Amino acid sequence: xxxxxxxxxxxxxxxxxxxxxxxxxxxxxxxxxxxxxxxxxxxxxxxxxxxxxxxxxxxxxxxxxxxxxxxxxxxxxxxxxxxxxxxxxxxxxxxxxxxxxxxxxxxxxxxxxxxxxxxxxxxxxxxxxxxxxxxxxxxxxxxxxxxxxxxxxxxxxxxxxxxxxxxxxxxxxxxxxxxxxxxxxxxxxxxxxxxxxxxxxxxxxxxxxxxxxxxxxxxxxxxxxxxxxxxxxxxxxx
Amino acid sequence: xxxxxxxxxxxxxxxxxxxxxxxxxxxxxxxxxxxxxxxxxxxxxxxxxxxxxxxxxxxxxxxxxxxxxxxxxxxxxxxxxxxxxxxxxxxxxxxxxxxxxxxxxxxxxxxxxxxxxxxxxxxxxxxxxxxxxxxxxxxxxxxxxxxxxxxxxxxxxxxxxxxxxxxxxxxxxxxxxxxxxxxxxxxxxxxxxxxxxxxxxxxxxxxxxxxxxx
Numbered sequence: 001x002x003x004x005x006x007x008x009x010x011x012x013x014x015x016x017x018x019x020x021x022x023x024x025x026x027x028x029x030x031x032x033x034x035x036x037x038x039x040x041x042x043x044x045x046x047x048x049x050x051x052x053x054x055x056x057x058x059x060x061x062x063x064x065x066x067x068x069x070x071x072x073x074x075x076x077x078x079x080x081x082x083x084x085x086x087x088x089x090x091x092x093x094x095x096x097x098x099x100x101x102x103x104x105x106x107x108x109x110x111x112x113x114x115x116x117x118x119x120x121x122x123x124x125x126x127x128x129x130x131x132x133x134x135x136x137x138x139x140x141x142x143x144x145x146x147x148x149x150x151x152x153x154x155x156x157x158x159x160x161x162x163x164x165x166x167x168x169x170x171x172x173x174x175x176x177x178x179x180x181x182x183x184x185x186x187x188x189x190x191x192x193x194x195x196x197x198x199x200x201x202x203x204x205x206x207x208x209x210x211x212x213x214x215x216x217x218x219x220x221x222x223x224x225x226x227x228x229x230x231x232x233x234x235x236x237x238x
Numbered sequence: 239x240x241x242x243x244x245x246x247x248x249x250x251x252x253x254x255x256x257x258x259x260x261x262x263x264x265x266x267x268x269x270x271x272x273x274x275x276x277x278x279x280x281x282x283x284x285x286x287x288x289x290x291x292x293x294x295x296x297x298x299x300x301x302x303x304x305x306x307x308x309x310x311x312x313x314x315x316x317x318x319x320x321x322x323x324x325x326x327x328x329x330x331x332x333x334x335x336x337x338x339x340x341x342x343x344x345x346x347x348x349x350x351x352x353x354x355x356x357x358x359x360x361x362x363x364x365x366x367x368x369x370x371x372x373x374x375x376x377x378x379x380x381x382x383x384x385x386x387x388x389x390x391x392x393x394x395x396x397x398x399x400x401x402x403x404x405x406x407x408x409x410x411x412x413x414x415x416x417x418x419x420x421x422x423x424x425x426x427x428x429x430x431x432x433x434x435x436x437x438x439x440x441x442x443x444x445x446x447x448x449x450x451x452x
Contacts (some may be wrong), residue, residue: 004309012309018315020323027330033333042337057337153345156278157398157425206422 041088043067049148049168050119050134051109068119070108076100078228083099091132091221099224106228109136117145120225124217127209128153131162131217137176141229144186147171149214159210170201176222176229183226185219204225244370256382258445262355263386264438265448269355273387274430275346281403282342283391287384289332289347291377293324295358298376300324301357301364308365317360318351325350355383390433398424 004012041057044064048055055063071086076099078162086105094102107119114137123132133149147168152161171186175198178184184199188211193200203211243249262268262313276282297320301308308316332340340347350356359379364372395401400408400420408414423429442448 004311008311009312012307013315016319020319024323024326027327031330031334035330035337038334075401128268150341156282156323176295190441206425 035133046148047107047109047134050136050146051111051117052136052146052172053111058062066076067109068107069110071105072108073103074225074228076102076104076224076227078225078231082169084144089126091123092130095123095221100179102224103223104228107134110132115139120222122217122221123146124213124220126151126154126162126213127159127207128155131210131213133214133217135171135218135222137229141232142177144176145173154207154210157206158204159207159213161204161207162210162214167201167204174201177233181233183223183229186215188215244420248375249371251298252371253381256375256378257385258382258441259448261382261386261441262358263383263434264441266355266358268358269353269383270431270434272346272349272353273383273434274427275349275389275407276343277344277387277391277394277430278399278425279395279404280391281304282339282346283387284384285332285336285339286343286346286350287380287387289328289343290350290353290356290383291380293306293321293350294380295373295376297321297324297356298359298364298372299369300361302367302369302372305365305367313365314357317357321356321360322351327348345442351431353383355379386437389437390430393433394424394429398419399427 023077028077032142041060043061045055045057046234047068048060048063051067053063073081073084073086073089074080081103089103089105094104099209105121109117109119111117117136118141119134119136121134123130127132129152131149131151131154135147136145137143138145146222148214149162149168151160151162154162170193174186176183176185178199187200188203189200190203190208190211193202195238256262260266263270263273272286276286297317300320301317305358325348328350329340332343332347359375363375367375392402397405398412398420400406408418408420
């Protein structure tokens, strides 16, 4: 075995590190636009999915433009904020701010049957990492029209089941507000939620922590929209 | 120096042996951890297998090309750097071109770095052999690893969720009507170990040479 001097070892390592760093930066820069585009398409597909519209990676742009007619940004008092593009708002960053400073996006979907639905992003914690999703409400700002959830690294077959249709469809028709007009959100319960329970859905067996994560996410994030919901509901009563 | 044919019997052996006689998972019992983690469904198993083939073949060739330049004292670091760089590249490519699958595999692509098979082969083979045999050795070992992943993924998805590639096989053939239920245990990691155990048993039954002495 040859004997290498320390200088050789240092030079060798330095060159190796430079080559690897250059290669990786180059790849990351070149691929970034494609990756960002994937994320954007996915966001559109998720919003559409909460409006119960199927889309593929190829047609997501067109369908999104067709149905999601408006979007705007509000603060936690429910006041409209001008000059911010809702699609560009990163809900993760916003939830990191104090509630008063948050910019909260609202997406408006107008469907073929003439109904209008409002889509709200949610984000929270699962067992292994973040979970997020979109919840579409009817015009009463209480009845859930559709929901879409996703996750970064929940256990396949267990927590990861939150992004299956079977789980998401349970939310359809559930109510965020009770009859007294209080915000109660949706509880994800163990075992069988009675089908007529307005505020309960079945959790995932073996995915309890993720299920509870969904429950907390809905309560916390939709909770910051409550003043907005209430102001809107008020208008509709008058 | 006489030129050896590209696929001489010696080179072919490099490709075939790890698939059966010296399979990294069932014979050498390496790389078990990832075999548990990503084999709940068939599709991620296959993508994982392909990713490992890519990382392993390329890293074997790269290390083999540099083998006379690498100072022995830092060889492990060099090997790790090469593997890590390739794994990041694979991850970036998956995120760009196979976004859905990359989401399913999530952290496990990154964890290819810790797959002991890869470093094992770099250290045991690529450091002392020419690029072409190293390439074949890489493909062979990664394929041996991948085949086991795919077999385990097949049974776990079929028996655990009654699906293959997300297609509801059991529902379509009407198995649930006969009172059959999916085995939820299949979805949990320990079941992967048991399936690997069954594969080891079947393989040793077919191939008596592999049966250990005691």
